Amino acid sequence: MEHNPRVLIWNVRGLNARARRTAVRSLVVTANASLVCLQETKMALICSSTVLEALGSEFDDYVYLLAQGTRGGILLAWKSREIVISDPLFTANTLTARVSTPSVARTSWWITVVYGPQPDEAKIAFLQELCNTRMDCVGPWMICGDFNLIYRDEDKNNRNVNRRMIGRFRRTINDLALKEVYLNGRRYMWSNEQSPPTLVHLDRVLCTADWEELHGECHLRCLASVVSDHSPLLLDCSPMPPAHRR
Template structure:
C-alpha cells in the first residue's frame, strides 16, 4: 500500500492513536507504519531509508531515544545492503536506540526448524549485531515467529527486537511476547515497557555480608532472641527474626552503594573546586582522603553485589565491569518473571490473581493423598548388605587402573 489514509488507521488502531507516519510499500513488499498517542509521547525527526523508518521518541523521561522499525529484503544481495543501511542509521542516530521489526535474517541455527541455512548471511548478520553493540530482547513464550503455512511447515524466527545498553538502562525492564496471528504469516510482537508492579521482596542472603563487620553479632543476637517450646515453631521464628535483623542491619550499614558513591563523588568534586581558590584545612584534607578511600571500597562492594546477582560464576575478577553484571541480572529478571498464568481455562495476568491461583493450586496439592499408577520399590532399588566394612577399605591398585 503506497498511501495510508487516516480512516484506515482509525479502523485498525482506534481513535487514541491520533498521529502517524509511514514508509510506503513497494508492490506487495515492505511498508512500515509508526503510529503513536500524541498526548503521551512525541515523535520527531523521522528518517526514511530503503528498508527502515527511524524517529526520535520523547516522553515522560527527559532523555530522548531513537526507534528504528525495519522490513528486511528477501533478495540475498539486498540483504547485504540492508545490513550496511543499519550501520548508517546507527552512525546518524547517536544515543539510546531500539531496533525492531522483520529482519528476514537469522543468526543462530535454532532460529529455524530445519537445516536449510544460509550460513554466509548468518555470519554477516551476527557480525553486524556485534559491530552495533546490540542486545536482543528476550522473547517470552515463543521460539519462532514466522511460518510458510505448508505441511510440514517451515518455522523461522524473523521478527526480533534489539536495543543498546543505554536504552535498556533508560527504559528499565520490558517484556516482549508474541500474540496470536490470524491473517498474517508473522506472529505480531508486543513489547511492554510499563513498570512492573511492586511486589513483596523475598529475603535473599547476600554473600558479601560475610565480609562485613558486625554480621556474626547480628545473626547471634537475632537467633537467640526467640524461644519457643515447639522445636519446629522455634526454628521458623528464629529464621524469620534473623532475616528481618539482617535486612535492617544491611539497610543501616550498607544501604545503597550507588547512592553513597554519588554522594562521595559530589563532595570530592566540591573539595577539588575549593582547592583552586584556597588551601584546604587539615580536617578538610582528612575528609577528602577518607572519601576517596571510602569510594574505592564502595565501588568494590557494588561490583561484588552485581556479580552475585548476575549469577555469572564462570567469570573471574577483572573479566567484566559492574555494568555488564547489572545488565545480565536485568536479563535474568525479564526471562524469569511470570507475566501470566493459565488457571482453570482462564488466563490471569494481574499479580494478585496469579498469587491467589498459585496458592490455591499448591494448597490443594500439598498434604493430599492421591492415587498413583506408578510406585517405587525402594528395597529393589537399593541392595542391602550385611557387611559395610568394605566401604571404608582403601582403593586397590586394580580398582584405580580400572577407573583410569
C-alpha cells in the same frame, strides 16, 4: 509510576483489505498499545482514514514508508497524548524516529522499524542501512520488526540455512553493540503454514546497552492472531511489577 509505551510490532501482510484492517484494530485495542509498528503494509499511500480504521481514533499521528508496488511498506503510528515522535528518517527498508514521553523527564530514545528484503544482495545493503542509521541516531536505540534474517542456527527449525548471511547479520549486531530483547513464551514467530511447517525467528527486537538501561524491566511477548503468518510482538516498556503471593 513512570509511563513508558507499550509497543506493538507486527508484519500484517497488507492493510489493503477492510477485513484485515478490522482484525488489526481488534488486536491493537486488546494489546492497549500506544505505539504501533506495522510492516508489509503493501500500501504506497496511507491516509488518516486508513489509520483510523486499522488502529482506532486514539492513534492521531503517524508516519510511513511507502511500499514498492505490492511489496513492503512500514507504518509507525502513535497516541500523541502519550508519546511524542519527531525527527523521522527513512531508508529503503527502515523508518527511524525519536521517541519521548511527556510524562517522563528522561532522555529520549530512537526507534527503527525494519522490513528486511528477500534477495541476498539487498540483505547486504539492508545491513549497511542499519550501520548508517546508527551514525545518525546518537543515544539509546531500539530496532524492531521483520528482519528476514537470522543470526543463529536455532532460529530455524531445519538445517536449510544461509550460513553466509547468518555470519553477516551476527557481525552487524556485534559491530553495532546490539543485544536481543528476550522473547517470553515463544521460539518462532513465522511459519510457512505447510505440513511439515518451516518455522523461523524472523521478527525480533534489538537494542543498545543504554536503551536497556532506560527500560531494564521491559517485557516482550507474542500475541495470538490468525490474520498473518507472523505473530505479533508486544513490548511493554514499563510492565506492572508481579504480584507477591501471600
